[in-house]
Structures are given as C-alpha cells and as structure tokens.
Amino acid sequence: MQQPELTIPSKINVPLSALHKSRNGVNIHVINTPEYEVVRVSFVFHAGTRSQSHPFVASATANMLAEGSRDYTSQQLAEKLDYYGSYFDVNIDRDYAYITFCSLKKFFAQTSEVIEQIILHPTFPDKEVATYCAKRRQQLTIERRKVETRAREKFAQAIFGEEHPYGISYDEKEYDTITRCQIEDHYRRLYTAQNCMIVCSGSISDEVLQQITAIAEQIQSSSETFDDKIPSFHTTHSEIVKHDGALQSSIRMGRLLFPRTHADFIPMQVLATILGGYFGSRLMQNLRERNGFTYGVFSAMVNFQHTGYLAIATQVGKEVTQEALEQIAYEIDILRNEKVDEEELLLVKNIMAGEMMRILDGPFGIADVATENILCGFDNRHIQHNLERIRQTTPEEILSLAQKYLDPKDLVTVVVGDIE
Amino acid sequence: MIKYDITTLSNGLTVIANHDYASQMAAVNILYKVGARNEQPHCTGLAHLFEHLMFRGTHQIPDFDTPVQMACGENNAFTNNDYTDFYITLPKENIETAFWLESDRMTGLNLSEEACQIEKRVVIEEFRQRYLNQPYGDTNMLLRAMAYKVHPYRWATIGMSPDHIEKASIEEIHDFYRRFYHPSNAILSVSGDIPSQEVFRLAEKWFGSIEDPKYEIRPIPQEPEQKEARREVVERDVPATNITIAFHMGDRLSKEFFLGDITSDLLAGGDSARLYDRLIKQRSLFATVNAYISGDVDEGMFIFTCQLLPTTSEDEAEQAIWKEIEDLQRGNISDYELEKVKNKFEANTLFGELNVMNKAMNLGYYSMIGDLSLINREVDIYRSLSKDDIARFSQNIFRKENSSTLIYRAKNR
Numbered sequence: 001m002q003q004p005e006l007t008i009p010s011k012i013n014v015p016l017s018a019l020h021k022s023r024n025g026v027n028i029h030v031i032n033t034p035e036y037e038v039v040r041v042s043f044v045f046h047a048g049t050r051s052q053s054h055p056f057v058a059s060a061t062a063n064m065l066a067e068g069s070r071d072y073t074s075q076q077l078a079e080k081l082d083y084y085g086s087y088f089d090v091n092i093d094r095d096y097a098y099i100t101f102c103s104l105k106k107f108f109a110q111t112s113e114v115i116e117q118i119i120l121h122p123t124f125p126d127k128e129v130a131t132y133c134a135k136r137r138q139q140l141t142i143e144r145r146k147v148e149t150r151a152r153e154k155f156a157q158a159i160f161g162e163e164h165p166y167g168i169s170y171d172e173k174e175y176d177t178i179t180r181c182q183i184e185d186h187y188r189r190l191y192t193a194q195n196c197m198i199v200c201s202g203s204i205s206d207e208v209l210q211q212i213t214a215i216a217e218q219i220q221s222s223s224e225t226f227d228d229k230i231p232s233f234h235t236t237h238s239e240i241v242k243h244d245g246a247l248q249s250s251i252r253m254g255r256l257l258f259p260r261t262h263a264d265f266i267p268m269q270v271l272a273t274i275l276g277g278y279f280g281s282r283l284m285q286n287l288r289e290r291n292g293f294t295y296g297v298f299s300a301m302v303n304f305q306h307t308g309y310l311a312i313a314t315q316v317g318k319e320v321t322q323e324a325l326e327q328i329a330y331e332i333d334i335l336r337n338e339k340v341d342e343e344e345l346l347l348v349k350n351i352m353a354g355e356m357m358r359i360l361d362g363p364f365g366i367a368d369v370a371t372e373n374i375l376c377g378f379d380n381r382h383i384q385h386n387l388e389r390i391r392q393t394t395p396e397e398i399l400s401l402a403q404k405y406l407d408p409k410d411l412v413t414v415v416v417g418d419i420e
Numbered sequence: 421m422i423k424y425d426i427t428t429l430s431n432g433l434t435v436i437a438n439h440d441y442a443s444q445m446a447a448v449n450i451l452y453k454v455g456a457r458n459e460q461p462h463c464t465g466l467a468h469l470f471e472h473l474m475f476r477g478t479h480q481i482p483d484f485d486t487p488v489q490m491a492c493g494e495n496n497a498f499t500n501n502d503y504t505d506f507y508i509t510l511p512k513e514n515i516e517t518a519f520w521l522e523s524d525r526m527t528g529l530n531l532s533e534e535a536c537q538i539e540k541r542v543v544i545e546e547f548r549q550r551y552l553n554q555p556y557g558d559t560n561m562l563l564r565a566m567a568y569k570v571h572p573y574r575w576a577t578i579g580m581s582p583d584h585i586e587k588a589s590i591e592e593i594h595d596f597y598r599r600f601y602h603p604s605n606a607i608l609s610v611s612g613d614i615p616s617q618e619v620f621r622l623a624e625k626w627f628g629s630i631e632d633p634k635y636e637i638r639p640i641p642q643e644p645e646q647k648e649a650r651r652e653v654v655e656r657d658v659p660a661t662n663i664t665i666a667f668h669m670g671d672r673l674s675k676e677f678f679l680g681d682i683t684s685d686l687l688a689g690g691d692s693a694r695l696y697d698r699l700i701k702q703r704s705l706f707a708t709v710n711a712y713i714s715g716d717v718d719e720g721m722f723i724f725t726c727q728l729l730p731t732t733s734e735d736e737a738e739q740a741i742w743k744e745i746e747d748l749q750r751g752n753i754s755d756y757e758l759e760k761v762k763n764k765f766e767a768n769t770l771f772g773e774l775n776v777m778n779k780a781m782n783l784g785y786y787s788m789i790g791d792l793s794l795i796n797r798e799v800d801i802y803r804s805l806s807k808d809d810i811a812r813f814s815q816n817i818f819r820k821e822n823s824s825t826l827i828y829r830a831k832n833r
Contacts, residue, residue: 001626003481004516006491013444035442037770075701078691081761085767087690102768228677347489354492357511361445362774 008350010386014360014380017199017370020209022216024193029202030209031370031380033363037107038202040364041101041212042371043119046228047190048095050165054182055174060132061186062090062097066130070121074128077114086111088118094166095305096375104366105203112211119191120218124183137175144172147243148315150414151250154239158412159256159309161234166304192222197374201367230306237409241416249321249417251330254311255410260303260376262399266389268301270311271398273348274340275299275331276312280347282331283312291327293320305375310405318417325413332411335402339395349390356387421796423780425616426787429624431632432604436783436792437619440776446612447509447780448518451788453598453607455502456579457640457718465579466588466596468499469543473593474506476535478528484521488519500577502717503788509777512612516622522608523626526601533590544582551578555658559828566650567666567721567824571640571643603632609783613778635636643668643719650824651702654829660707662828663737664725667817672717672789676721678801679813680713680722685761686810687711687744694744694759705732705740717789722817734827745818751811758807765802 017029045062047115052058067074081087086103099119143149153169162165200212230396235256258265276283276299283297297314318326336382359365360383373382426436431619456467475484475498488495508518517547551557562646579585608627610619644672670676687695688711694803695709707727714720728734770779786795 001520003487004514004520006517007511007513008492009444009511009513033442036774038774075692075697079760082690082692082764083756085764102771104770107763107767279490280489347486350492351489354489354494356512357445357492358494358509361443361509361776364774 003013009353009357010387010391012357012360014366014369014382014383016380017374020213022193022213024217024219024221025197026193026198026216026219028198028200028209028212029374030204031363031366032204033366034203034205036202037083037105037106038363039103039111039200039204039208040198040202040367041115041198042367043099044197044371044375045097045191045197046095046100047097047186047197048093050094051190051217052186054178055170056133056136056178057182057186058097059092060129060136061124061183061191062092062099064124064128064132064183065090065099065122066118067132068123068125069117070123072117077117080114081111084110088115093107093304096157097252098371105205105208108208109279112215116215116218119215122187124180124187126180129178129180129183133175133178137172140172140175145238147246147248147250147416148313150241150243151252151313151414154241154331154416155252155254155311155412155414158236158239158414159233159254163233164231164233166230167305181290182296188220189222189224191219192224193219194222199367199371201363201370201375233307237412237414239414240419240420242412242420243416244418246416246418247318248315249318249324249419250313250315251321251324251328252311252313252414253325253411254299254309255405255412256307256309257301257307257405259308260372264405265301265308266386267393267397268405270345270348270352270390270393271335271401272299272301272310273352274344274398276333277348278351282334283314283328286327286331287314287316287324291320291323293317293327304363318419321415321417321419325415329408332402332408335398336406339399342395345393345395345398346416349393352390353387356383422773422783423591424783424792424795425620426792427620427623427808429603429628430507430559431628431630433623433627433630434607434787435620436607436609437614437616437622438609438776438779438783439613439615440611440779441613443611443613443776444512445509445776446512446515446610446614447507447776448515448522449505449507449609449777449780449784450522451506451609452504452600452783453605453608453788454504455500455738456575456577457501457589458600459575459639461571461572461575461580463584463588463592464575465543465547465577465585467504468577468579469539469585469588470593470596470601471497471499471504472539472543473523473529473531473535476539477530478524479530480524480528481521482530484525487517487521501573503785505779505781505784507653507777512614515610515612515614516626519622519626523630526603526606526627527630527684529597529601531590531593533819536588536590536593540585540588543578543585547578547582547585551576556662556828559662559664559826562652562654562828563721563723563824563826565665566652566826567646567668568643570641572640573643573716573718573720574591598633599635602635603627603630607784607787609780609787611779611783636662640718646822646824649820651827652825653827653829655829658828658830660730661728661734661737661830662725662733662826663728663741664723664826664828665738665741666721666723666824666826667822669713669720669722669817671719672715673791673794676813676817677713677720678798679805679809680720682761682802682805682818683748683810683813684711684713684722685764686748686757689761689764696830698744699726699740703740705729705737735830738825745814748814749811749818751807753807753810755807758810762802762805763764765798
C-alpha cells in the first residue's frame with residue numbers, strides 16, 4: 001500500500017506560564033495542567049559553581065540540603081519523602097542550582113512541609129559533610145581515570161581559559177578543605193529571595209500555590225549578590241593530554257560562540273544536528289558506518305547564561321586518532337564548501353521538531369523547557385518562534401554559517417589518550 | 421487510571437486504544453508474544469536476534485529509520501524472556517506512517533543471508549560487550565542456570581552462548597518469523613489524541629488483510645518444585661565479592677506476585693528502605709544492597725543481592741540477609757512502613773502514566789499477561805495487602821530449600 005501523507009506540524013501548543021510574585025520578591029511561574037494529578041516545584045537559585053568562593057562548595061551546598069534540617073535528620077527527611085511517594089532531585093551547572101520536588105497532588109501539603117525543611121532550614125551537619133566530601137572525592141578520582149572526563153574538563157579550560165569561572169576545574173584534594181562554615185556561608189549568601197525563582201507545573205490549585213508562596217515568602221532576603229560580571233575569555237586552540245594505557249582517545253573539537261539569545265543560535269543548532277546530532281548524521285556515517293573508528297560521535301550547541309559553544313565529541317581507537325581528526329576536519333570542510341541537500345535538511349528539521357514535541361509531552365518536560373526560556377528572558381511563546389526559525393533555515397544559510405563560524409583557525413581541538 | 425477500548429480483528433490481531441486528549445504526540449506500540457522462553461534449548465538468543473533483524477528493512481521499505489524521522493518520529497525496541505516490544509512516537513497527525521511501517525514489517529522483512537550475517541555480528545559483539553567483557557556480567561546467567569533446571573528461563577534473553585547466535589540457520593530464522601510474527605500473536609496498542617474508532621479503522625485498513633497462519637503454540641515446560649538448597653561459588657577477577665540469593669515465587673497473575681513486589685519495596689524501595697538503612701547506613705556491611713523480583717510472566721524469582729565491603733566476611737553477609745528475612749517472617753512490619761510502600765507504589769504508578777509512550781507500552785503489556793483490566797486495579801490490590809500476608813509470603817518463599825545462592829568471589833582478596 002502507498003506511504004501515507006506526512007503532515008509536518010507547524011505549531012506546538014504549549015500552555016503559557018502565569019507569573020505570581022511573593023511579598024519578598026520571588027517570581028513564581030505557574031504552568032497549570034490540572035489534567036495531571038501531580039505537582040512539580042523547582043527552586044532555581046543563581047548559585048552555580050561560578051558563584052562559589054571555595055572549590056566544590058556550590059555543589060556541596062546544593063547536594064547537602066536534605067542531609068539534615070532544623071527539625072529532622074537526613075534519614076527522617078528521606079523517610080518523609082518516601083512515605084508520600086514524593087521525590088526530589090538536585091542539579092547544578094556553572095550558572096544555576098536547581099532543586100526540584102515531585103509529589104502526588106493529594107500529598108502536596110505533606111510534601112511541602114519537607115520542602116520547607118530542605119529549602120529553608122538545612123543544617124549541614126559536620127558528620128554528613130565529612131561523609132559527603134570523602135565519597136565525592138573518591139568518585140571524582142575514579143571519574144578522572146576516564147579519558148572522556150578529562151577531555152571534557154580540558155576542553156572547557158581550552159575554550160574559556162584555565163582560570164575562567166566557565167573553564168576552571170579543581171584538584172580532587174580540594175574536597176578535604178571544605179568546611180561546614182563555607183557551605184553555610186554559601187547558603188546564607190546565595191539561597192536568597194533576590195537570587196531565586198520558582199517554576200511549578202502539574203495540578204497547581206490555589207491551595208497548592210498558597211503553600212508554595214508561603215515557602216517562598218520565608219526565603220531570606222539579602223542585599224548581597226555575587227558579582228555577575230564575566231571575565232574575558234582566553235582560548236587555547238590545541239591541547240594534547242597524555243593518558244597512559246587508554247585503549248581509546250577522547251576527542252573534543254569546537255569553538256566558542258554565543259548564548260541562546262543570539263540570532264544565529266537556532267540555525268547553528270540545525271548545523272550541529274546535520275553534522276552530528278542524530279544516528280544517521282554525517283559524522284556518524286563517516287566515523288562509525290564507513291570507517292569503524294568509533295561506537296558513536298556527536299555534536300551539539302552547549303549553553304551558558306552568558307555564552308555558549310559548539311562541541312563535537314567522540315572516543316576512537318587510539319591507533320586511528322589522527323585519521324579520525326582528519327575525517328572530522330574533512331566533514332567540516334564539506335559543510336563550508338557545499339550546500340546541504342534539501343532532502344537532508346528537511347530530514348534534520350523534522351527530527352528537531354519531533355524532538356521538541358517529545359520533550360514537551362507531559363507536564364515535567366513543559367516545565368523544563370519553560371525554565372530554560374525564563375532564564376533566557378523569554379516565555380513559552382518562544383517555542384513557536386524556535387520552531388519557525390528551524391523551518392526557515394536554508395541550505396544557503398547553513399553554508400554561510402559554516403564559512404563564518406567554522407574556520408579551521410578558530411577551532412579548538414583537545415585530545416586525551418595514549419598518544420604522542 | 422488509563423481508559424481504553426479494545427477490539428480483535430478477524431485475523432486475530434488485538435487492538436487497544438487510549439484516547440489521550442492532552443498530548444500532541446501519539447505512540448504506537450506493537451508487542452509480539454515471543455521471548456527467550458519460546459526458544460528451543462539448542463538455538464537460544466533467537467528472539468533477541470530477531471528484534472535486531474526487524475530494523476533491517478523490507479522489500480517494500482528498504483530503510484526503516486528514515487521514514488520515521490521524516491515524520492518527526494522516534495522508534496526503538498526491546499526483548500526479554502517473555503515478549504518483544506516495538507514502539508514509535510510521533511506527532512499524532514502522522515500516526516498512519518507508524519501503521520504503514522509496522523504492518524509492512526509484519527510480513528515483508530528482508531531476511532537475506534547477508535542481512536542476517538551482519539546482524540549476527542552486531543549481536544555477538546553485544547554479547548561480548550555486555551555479558552562477557554564486563555565485571556559481574558555473567559551473574560544473571562549463572563543464577564538462571566542454577567535456579568531453573570527445566571523452564572526456558574534457565575537461559576538469559578541474549579542466549580546461552582554466542583555460538584547459538586553464530587549457528588542459527590537461515591531456515592531457523594525464517595521459521596521463527598513465520599511462527600511468531602503474525603497477527604494473532606501480536607498486540608497493537610495506541611495512545612494519543614485520536615478517537616478509538618479511528619484507531620480501529622486504521623488497524624483494519626493496514627493490518628486487516630494480513631493472513632494469519634495457524635501455528636500450534638508449543639507448550640512451555642514448567643519448572644518442578646525445588647526441594648533442596650542450591651549453592652555455587654565462582655571466583656573472578658573483580659574488585660569485590662557479590663552474593664546473590666534467589667527464591668522461586670508465583671507467576672504474574674498470582675497473589676504471590678503482588679506480595680513479592682511489595683516485600684521487595686519494603687526491603688529496598690528508596691533511600692529510607694530497610695536494607696539500605698540497616699545494612700549500609702547503620703552497619704556498614706555492604707557497598708550496595710538490593711532486593712527485587714524478576715517480574716516474569718511464568719513463575720519467577722525473588723532476588724537478594726549485595727556487594728561486600730572488604731571488612732565484611734561472606735558468612736556475615738549471608739547472616740545479615742537471613743536476619744532481615746527472619747524479621748519479615750516474624751511480621752515485624754509497622755503500619756507506617758507498610759503505608760509508605762503502598763503510597764510509593766501508587767505515586768510511581770501515576771508518574772508512569774504521564775506520557776503517551778508509557779501508556780501504549782503498558783496497555784500492550786497487561787494485555788499480553790492476560791488481564792488487561794489489571795492495569796487499573798493494581799493500586800487497589802496493593803492497598804489490600806496486610807502485614808500478615810507479607811509475613812506468610814516470607815515464610816512460604818524464603819526457605820533454604822527454595823533458595824539458590826551464588827557467591828561471586830573476588831579473586832585474591
């Protein structure tokens with residue numbers, strides 16, 4: 001039988017968020033989807049790793065919020081969340097710390113009591129600090145035996161500069177110097193109303209919103225915020241790091257570009273997808289399918305609050321490291337010299353639209369996208385804008401972007417492996 | 421609560437539809453009632469190999485992935501001991517593309533010698549990477565071979581050995597396709613903003629004309645009752661010793677299944693559960709500890725597993741597990757604790773119903789096990805279980821003569 005007609009969705013319907021403000025100035029963004037009997041609340045603090053005054057303190061603060069509070073031990077907090085089938089999650093990047101709670105709608109009142117303890121009254125007990133630091137130090141030591149971890153860290157240093165807040169990494173020994181005081185100080189300084197926003201989704205009834213607002217209103221106010229100025233970048237274009245005994249070399253290639261708010265961001269995302277953003281991408285076809293150098297190779301745009309970069313990442317057999325680098329350069333060269341085929345571009349556009357729709361299927365995905373949009377100063381109408389921007393991208397535009405941004409002399413290459 | 425409508429086409433294909441009014445995506449799931457338990461002992465791993473072959477294109481549509489991606493869709497599949505599952509999620513407007521692709525590969529698969537050879541190589545690499553060249557990778561295989569003597573659960577989904585995959589003949593592969601990949605052995609389930617009647621119309625349009633060959637279903641040999649404690653020690657070059665203890669328990673539709681599930685939650689569901697709190701946080705015996713059920717359709721296993729810290733002896737470790745078992749057998753369970761695991765079960769059920777893919781997949785699964793209505797009754801069943809039920813279950817199941825203990829010992833430690 002005949003292949004059915006395809007309709008490429010030109011619109012994604014996403015509910016807009018409503019903005020409420022607590023008396024002490026915390027923005028509470030509400031995406032009410034009452035058809036789902038669950039509640040999710042995220043507290044986003046402008047307290048990522050670049051805000052710390054001592055190595056690893058920002059992540060220690062976020063990760064230890066539930067390790068003991070004014071009224072409960074860590075075991076009691078775990079017990080109380082488990083009892084209502086609720087759970088919570090901590091994420092931290094260079095810019096922000098995200099503390100997220102999920103519960104059934106009918107148990108939100110009980111869960112909010114635990115949220116209050118975790119967000120407002122953490123105590124960071126000495127014993128728990130010591131256990132946490134020992135565990136993390138061990139984990140990081142093991143992590144850094146992997147070529148991909150070292151390449152990721154080295155790449156950030158090469159792109160931004162070794163001492164830059166977006167590039168710096170620390171010796172694992174620094175975990176031994178963390179004190180409870182530093183964590184408490186970080187918490188007092190940055191887990192404040194001025195430094196916080198809240199995004200909630202699912203069944204947000206008036207009652208639930210009141211409970212969330214009540215917590216928000218107790219978040220301490222402070223006139224202090226950290227200096228949000230970004231020092232200038234110092235890019236190094238080539239780094240080779242020797243890693244004895246590695247069977248594979250980890251390769252990172254890319255360049256410093258711009259944040260999500262830049263006019264070329266979306267078309268560069270299209271370009272990154274063509275190059276290495278899906279199973280049948282050019283780099284996958286070349287490095288994996290034709291040459292068997294690797295199990296996988298990817299490329300993507302990576303965002304920060306004030307900037308962003310394009311990265312290509314792969315691990316290849318150590319004996320083919322040089323050939324793999326040449327083939328990546330070859331694929332970049334083709335992008336700079338030949339217009340992408342209309343059919344290939346259409347496939348990529350459809351993959352990207354489908355990916356957006358899948359992320360937005362369900363209240364939690366909608367909240368994630370909304371959070372990202374709000375942090376960039378947009379609202380959910382921006383999703384539609386992005387979709388249209390993807391659709392407008394032409395082969396000519398991809399060619400001219402490749403010529404503009406992928407000049408070999410601007411690229412950064414990092415290789416970590418058992419190579420000379 | 422998942423609402424659904426169900427029908428059966430004249431060729432025997434089961435079709436289930438869930439009308440999700442909120443989502444812009446649709447999920448199309450097709451489950452074939454064939455897994456490793458349907459294999460013959462001399463030719464294991466075939467069900468999983470076949471899952472791979474289903475992506476190698478047909479005579480009509482030589483490339484499966486591109487049309488899915490063109491339709492803004494995504495697809496994948498998995499195989500276990502009981503069944504093989506394929507799913508596509510895509511914008512609801514393009515749902516017919518999924519029907520077109522799935523109906524096409526139910527009959528027209530390209531099973532050339534060459535296609536089979538390439539895919540065998542991939543699967544053998546997967547065998548090596550995930551089971552042979554991986555610390556503790558053969559635990560599950562050793563455990564199955566000890567606990568089952570007759571039932572095909574005695575081998576893992578990947579197969580008994582890479583040899584079986586290597587040697588599978590083109591005739592065996594063709595026979596497998598004819599025997600198991602046909603309408604009356606499949607369940608099509610769909611979730612999306614599409615009325616059930618429309619789903620049924622599309623199913624009839626695309627699958628209605630596929631003929632159903634009548635194959636007798638080979639009975640699966642059932643496991644006789646175990647009458648003696650079993651024990652095996654292996655030594656391997658791994659950093660720490662693991663101990664695994666498995667007990668036989670009831671099938672998917674028996675009350676024992678729900679009791680086994682809730683008991684495993686009491687022991688190991690979440691950071692506040694017994695084993696983690698008592699044996700790791702309080703007594704520092706283990707690096708990791710877990711209790712879970714295998715979740716099989718036929719009579720399955722209840723499994724305890726732990727990884728020892730260097731300071732813990734094997735005897736101490738086993739005693740600690742048995743002490744937790746005795747505690748359950750005596751009924752030392754507080755109302756609060758039982759309520760906690762029931763709440764957690766209910767919450768996880770709800771969290772699992774938030775997107776169309778999970779719903780389509782679950783509808784296929786519950787239909788396959790033979791009681792579709794169970795999908796909306798399980799929370800109530802868990803709510804009805806008592807401490808006495810759990811104590812009795814623990815007395816019946818956690819007996820030495822019903823146990824298989826695997827000591828996976830770290831060499832030179």
